[in-house]
Amino acid sequence: GENVEQHPSTLSVQEGDSAVIKCTYSDSASNYFPWYKQELGKGPQLIIDIRSNVGEKKDQRIAVTLNKTAKHFSLHITETQPEDSAVYFCAASGNDMRFGAGTRLTVKP
Amino acid sequence: GAVVSQHPSWVICKSGTSVKIECRSLDFQATTMFWYRQFPKQSLMLMATSNEGSKATYEQGVEKDKFLINHASLTLSTLTVTSAHPEDSSFYICSVDWGALSEQYFGPGTRLTVT
Numbered sequence: 001g002e003n004v005e006q007h008p009s010t011l012s013v014q015e016g017d018s019a020v021i022k023c024t025y026s027d028s029a030s031n032y033f034p035w036y037k038q039e040l041g042k043g044p045q046l047i048i049d050i051r052s053n054v055g056e057k058k059d060q061r062i063a064v065t066l067n068k069t070a071k072h073f074s075l076h077i078t079e080t081q082p083e084d085s086a087v088y089f090c091a092a093s094g095n096d097m098r099f100g101a102g103t104r105l106t107v108k109p
Numbered sequence: 110g111a112v113v114s115q116h117p118s119w120v121i122c123k124s125g126t127s128v129k130i131e132c133r134s135l136d137f138q139a140t141t142m143f144w145y146r147q148f149p150k151q152s153l154m155l156m157a158t159s160n161e162g163s164k165a166t167y168e169q170g171v172e173k174d175k176f177l178i179n180h181a182s183l184t185l186s187t188l189t190v191t192s193a194h195p196e197d198s199s200f201y202i203c204s205v206d207w208g209a210l211s212e213q214y215f216g217p218g219t220r221l222t223v224t
Contacts (some may be wrong), residue, residue: 032211043215
């Protein structure tokens with residue numbers, strides 16, 4: 001089955017800096033890669049996703065890149081703000097969806 | 110995307126009792142819903158896939174007789190934790206499979222505490 005690894009587990013940045021979270025997956029059949037933001041005590045919220053026929057996707061301050069050959073994908077957040085502080089999960093989906101372990105992002109004002 | 114609700118948002122029950130959690134798809138007819146469990150500071154662990162009108166598919170290691178799932182309509186799936194024990198205390202989250210594009214939209218979660 002699919003195995004998703006996510007790094008780093010914690011990330012602290014200064015407001016205005018960029019944050020990058022990286023994930024690798026094992027199943028070459030995976031073709032959909034979403035990113036979720038989870039705030040304390042809430043369910044995960046889909047913030048951006050990318051499919052295997054695309055190498056990069058951007059939505060305002062967030063972007064995701066995908067390297068299918070290397071089986072890794074990354075989330076990039078630019079101009080970080082304190083409200084970006086949350087736990088971020090990557091996931092890979094083919095036959096089923098598997099999640100990374102999560103990254104706790106803290107943006108210091 | 111789909112809008113998903115869960116009820117209750119939190120529940121405290123005594124050991125040995127059963128608790129039912131509801132997951133509703135408010136604006137989308139969901140043939141498939143998923144139930145996850147999340148322990149503190151951990152990732153989401155898929156428990157089962159809930160299919161409308163048929164039996165749920167459980168992940169390895171999840172007891173189907175303990176975690177009863179009913180998906181009787183396209184907008185409602187329920188998870189019943191039977192004979193709950195303190196180790197069942199967790200955050201239970203459902204999601205909706207939004208069509209053929211593999212997107213999942215999550216509910217707000219239910220915090221279960223078993224005393």
